[in-house]
Amino acid sequence: MPYHHGDLRRALLDTALEAIGEQGPAAVSLRDVARRAGVSHAAPTHHFRDKTGLLTALAAEGWSLLADSLEEAVRREDDFAELGVAYVVFATSHPAHFAVMRAPGLARADDPDLDAAMGRAREQLRSGVQRFEAGSTRDTDTTALTAWSLVHGLAALILEGAIPLKPDTDVTELARAVTARLRPPS
Template sequence: MAYHHGRLRETLLEAAVAAIEQDGVARLSLRDLARRVGVSHAAPAHHFGDREGLFTAIATDGFARLATVLEQAGDDFREVGVAYVRFATSERGRYEVMFRPDLHRRDDPELAAAMDRAGDVLRSGAAAEPGDDRTNGLAAWSLVHGLATLWNAGAIAMDEGAEVEVVARAVAGVLFGHAASAAGGAAVADPVR
C-alpha cells in the first residue's frame, strides 16, 4: 500500500482497520502494520506510541465518523438508529475497536470528545420520544447496537437478499411504536437459528 507524503498517519489507520476486518484485533501488531504499509517498523510507533495508542486513534476516528453519520440522519430518531446500524455494518473494523475499552485509553481527551459528540446525537433523539430520556436512550442504543453486532457476527437468520437498513428500520420502528409502517416488506426470518 503506497502512501502520499504527509498522510502516513491516515494511511496507517486505514491499513489497521483493514487488517482488523481481515484478521481481527488480536492479530494486529505495529510491526505487522508497518509491513502492510511498507514503512519501517518504527513508523507506527512514531505516530501512535504503542498498540493501545493505535487502537485509541482508531476508536477516536470511529466515534467522530459515527457522530457525523448520526448528525446527517436528521431529526427522525428511527433514521438515526438506521444510520447507526449502517455505520456499524459498513465500518466493521472501527466499530469492533470503538466498543472495546480494554483496547484503548478511555481517558484520552480526543476520544472522550468524539464519544460525547456521538452520544449527544443519540441522547437528543431519545429526549424527543415520550417517556424517560435515559431509559429511551439505553433502549434505543441497546437495540441498534445489538442488531448491528448480531448482523456483523452472522447470527441473525435472514431471508436471502435482506438488507440491513430495511431490517434496522423495521426493528427500530417496533421500539417506538412505528411497527406497522416500519416493516416495509422486510423479510425477517426466525430470530434464532
C-alpha cells in the same frame, strides 16, 4: 498497500483497519501494520506511541464518524427510529471501526479525542431521544439506553453472522423494520 508518500498517519490507520477486518483488533500489531504499509517497523511510533495509541485513534475516528452519521439522521429525519437505522448502517459499513469501538480495554479510555468523539455521539442520541420523548413522562435516559441496546445488538448480530442475511438483504430496511418497534403503537 505499500506507502509511498503523503499522509503516513492516514496510511497507517487505513492499513490497521484492513488488518482489523481480517484478524480483529486484539491480533493487530504495529509491526504488522508497518509491514503491510511498506514502512520500517519503527515508522508507526512517530504517530502512535504503541498499539494502544493506534487503536485509540481508530476508536476516536469511529466514534466521530458515528456522531456524524447520527447528526445527519437527526438533521434529515424527524423520526427517532432513523437514529437507530443510522447506527446499524454505520456499524455494518465500518466493521473494523466498530470492532475497535466495542473492544473494552484496547483503547485509552482517558484519551481526550476519544472522550470528545464519544460525547458527541451520545449527545446526538440524547438530542434525538429528547425530541422523540417531548411531552412524555418517560425517562429519556432509559429510552436512550433501550434504543442503543436494541440497535447495538442488531448491529453485533449482523456482524457476527448470527442473523443469516440473504445476499439481497437491505440492511437499512432490516434496521427500519427492527427500530419501528421503538415507536409506540398507533
